[in-house]
Amino acid sequence: MTQRAMNRLEREFDDESTGVPAAGSEYEKRVLLDELLERVRHHSVRFLADVSRSPRSLRVRAGDVSFDIEWSESGHDVMEAGDTASVVTERGDAVTREHDSLVSPTVGVYYEAPEPGAEPFVRAGDAVEQGQQVGIVEAMKLMIPVRAERACRIVEPLKANGESVEYGEALFTVTSVDED
Amino acid sequence: MFDKVLIANRGEIALRVARACREMGVRTVAVYSTEDSESAVVSYADEAVRIGPGPSKRSYLSIPAVVEAALRAGADAVHPGYGFLSEDADFAEVCTDNGLVFIGPPSEVTARLGDKTAARGLMSEAGLPLLPGSLDPLSSAEQAHRLADDIGYPVIIKAAAGGGGRGMRVVHDSAEFEAAYQETRAGALALFGDPQVFVERYLPNGRHVEIQVLADRFGNAVHLGERDCSVQRRHQKLIEESPAPRLPSGLVEEMGRVAVQGALAAGYVGAGTFEFLVSPDGEFSFMEVNCRIQVEHPVTEMVTGVDLVQEQLRIAAGHPMTLRQEDVAVHGAALECRVNVENPDAEFAPTPGVLREFRPAGGPFVRVDTHGYPGYRVPASYDSLLAKLIVWAPSRQRALDRMDRALEEFRVEGAGVRTTIGFLREVVADPGFRAGEHDTTIVDRILRERGEPGSRSSGEGVSGAA
Numbered sequence: 309m310t311q312r313a314m315n316r317l318e319r320e321f322d323d324e325s326t327g328v329p330a331a332g333s334e335y336e337k338r339v340l341l342d343e344l345l346e347r348v349r350h351h352s353v354r355f356l357a358d359v360s361r362s363p364r365s366l367r368v369r370a371g372d373v374s375f376d377i378e379w380s381e382s383g384h385d386v387m388e389a390g391d392t393a394s395v396v397t398e399r400g401d402a403v404t405r406e407h408d409s410l411v412s413p414t415v416g417v418y419y420e421a422p423e424p425g426a427e428p429f430v431r432a433g434d435a436v437e438q439g440q441q442v443g444i445v446e447a448m449k450l451m452i453p454v455r456a457e458r459a460c461r462i463v464e465p466l467k468a469n470g471e472s473v474e475y476g477e478a479l480f481t482v483t484s485v486d487e488d
Numbered sequence: 489m490f491d492k493v494l495i496a497n498r499g500e501i502a503l504r505v506a507r508a509c510r511e512m513g514v515r516t517v518a519v520y521s522t523e524d525s526e527s528a529v530v531s532y533a534d535e536a537v538r539i540g541p542g543p544s545k546r547s548y549l550s551i552p553a554v555v556e557a558a559l560r561a562g563a564d565a566v567h568p569g570y571g572f573l574s575e576d577a578d579f580a581e582v583c584t585d586n587g588l589v590f591i592g593p594p595s596e597v598t599a600r601l602g603d604k605t606a607a608r609g610l611m612s613e614a615g616l617p618l619l620p621g622s623l624d625p626l627s628s629a630e631q632a633h634r635l636a637d638d639i640g641y642p643v644i645i646k647a648a649a650g651g652g653g654r655g656m657r658v659v660h661d662s663a664e665f666e667a668a669y670q671e672t673r674a675g676a677l678a679l680f681g682d683p684q685v686f687v688e689r690y691l692p693n694g695r696h697v698e699i700q701v702l703a704d705r706f707g708n709a710v711h712l713g714e715r716d717c718s719v720q721r722r723h724q725k726l727i728e729e730s731p732a733p734r735l736p737s738g739l740v741e742e743m744g745r746v747a748v749q750g751a752l753a754a755g756y757v758g759a760g761t762f763e764f765l766v767s768p769d770g771e772f773s774f775m776e777v778n779c780r781i782q783v784e785h786p787v788t789e790m791v792t793g794v795d796l797v798q799e800q801l802r803i804a805a806g807h808p809m810t811l812r813q814e815d816v817a818v819h820g821a822a823l824e825c826r827v828n829v830e831n832p833d834a835e836f837a838p839t840p841g842v843l844r845e846f847r848p849a850g851g852p853f854v855r856v857d858t859h860g861y862p863g864y865r866v867p868a869s870y871d872s873l874l875a876k877l878i879v880w881a882p883s884r885q886r887a888l889d890r891m892d893r894a895l896e897e898f899r900v901e902g903a904g905v906r907t908t909i910g911f912l913r914e915v916v917a918d919p920g921f922r923a924g925e926h927d928t929t930i931v932d933r934i935l936r937e938r939g940e941p942g943s944r945s946s947g948e949g950v951s952g953a954a
Contacts, residue, residue: 378541413837413904414841414868415841415868417868447838447840447868448838448868448869448871452837472868475841475903475905476904
């Protein structure tokens with residue numbers, strides 16, 4: 309392996325590593341790895357028992373070991389052809405009829421603020437104007453602004469920052485401004 | 489020949505490579521992320537290995553995950569497709585170090601050609617014509633500014649480590665240069681992890697014409713004609729064709745000759761593409777080398793009858809190329825349209841989702857390379873390319889008629905899903921495009937002509953995307 313590739317691999321390890329001392333022999337490494345895995349597994353199970361809502365994914369990292377679990381989202385985990393489409397459409401239609409939500413323009417990942425750590429675009433109780441940006445949905449590495457299709461007041465944000473959203477899925481419940 | 493090939497990619501190209509392998513009696517291993525478990529190649533390939541979660545960084549871009557999958561599956565070679573790790577010299581090297589044949593050029597060739605400044609220097613020495621611009625890395629903003637003033641405006645600033653049409657900026661006036669220079673450097677650092685940029689003259693009305701080459705490890709190299717990829721939006725190709733319409737006679741032969749010269753000078757092995765910019769007066773200049781199979785490779789396959797992916801496999805397996813330059817003949821005309829899940833009425837914003845209906849075009853001389861099927865959920869984590877629609881006909885005019893017919897047949901429906909099909913039909917019907925008189929500004933012109941940006945509608949029940 310050339311120096312260039314070595315440097316890069318070391319860099320990648322440094323990024324991931326949290327300073328567990330390197331073991332000597334292959335055998336010691338294996339034992340250390342097994343211990344780490346066992347500990348990570350133990351912590352994961354305990355952590356899962358403590359949380360009230362079931363998470364979508366969990367990543368636990370210790371030293372060079374990381375442990376990833378993903379659960380399919382309830383609602384479209386079965387992925388029968390056609391099913392999801394109709395579920396989404398029904399949801400979208402319901403939303404349109406009741407005029408009480410702002411919905412996602414596309415499948416993607418929802419963000420409440422222009423950048424990490426910044427103030428959210430809107431909060432509960434805010435009045436928004438038609439065309440005002442209320443969030444971002446990231447799809448295919450593009451940040452797509454979500455805009456209010458009409459003037460309204462935000463009642464409640466329904467999605468957490470970084471959560472996956474469907475096309476037409478409600479992001480906020482709203483009331484019309486003249487009902488205030 | 490190989491016994492088993494791991495395909496380190498997803499989508500239509502993974503399926504394309506798996507098909508080539510199957511025809512050659514080579515077993516295939518697909519890799520996939522958790523988001524791609526329903527992907528077409530997963531069920532098509534002989535084996536499939538899940539290599540990580542949805543984000544590419546931890547699956548398709550993770551060198552340890554891909555190499556581990558290849559070793560465990562007992563693969564003897566890795567095909568990287570395009571994008572992802574295909575032009576990552578370190579990946580090629582790690583494959584080699586682990587006893588896996590990397591189906592592509594040697595890592596040091598990819599590393600040298602991947603640095604755009606180094607590639608310009610190398611090709612200039614090999615006798616390829618270049619646009620006026622920098623041949624060495626720029627040391628300071630002042631030096632870059634002096635160079636730009638010498639070249640004359642407009643100039644384009646590009647990331648040395650860039651590619652795929654990203655990380656570049658056009659400067660029309662000397663007063664704007666230093667700000668643009670700093671912004672491009674910042675962008676290059678963010679996108680590619682390397683702030684180096686270079687400067688060259690910008691041709692606003694140029695055409696993008698590229699030459700396909702094949703080279704083996706015994707010093708044999710041929711070219712397989714050209715592809716015109718001038719129909720682009722934001723530097724992303726939408727339609728490609730071969731032959732390139734209305735080029736001065738002898739130009740393609742000359743471009744092909746120098747591309748082969750460049751490939752030999754670089755020690756190139758495998759399938760590669762030399763990109764050129766052709767000016768309105770028929771002068772051509774070298775832009776860059778793409779060290780991979782390209783999205784648009786089928787148009788070359790259709791006019792030459794050469795299966796480029798199978799050639800890649802044979803060359804990587806160490807066979808001397810049997811194809812000689814005099815065997816390569818171009819017949820008729822081929823076009824490729826990229827069917828993307830994007831909304832052309834909303835600045836081509838991506839529209840992933842579930843395909844309630846998916847009915848590709850068919851009929852004579854029509855080829856569709858796609859991973860789509862009815863009920864497929866196009867994930868939001870990857871790119872928007874859903875299908876490549878390729879047609880062949882004896883002449884360009886008849887190929888255009890055939891493409892229009894095929895686009896009309898192609899049906900894609902789904903909640904929130906929009907495609908480029910309608911827009912592609914507009915381009916195919918455009919008189920300037922039909923006459924072959926277009927350049928890289930054609931998409932912007934058509935968008936300007938079809939109405940004001942404010943006229944876009946927000947779909948029903950949708951908050952509306954910009």
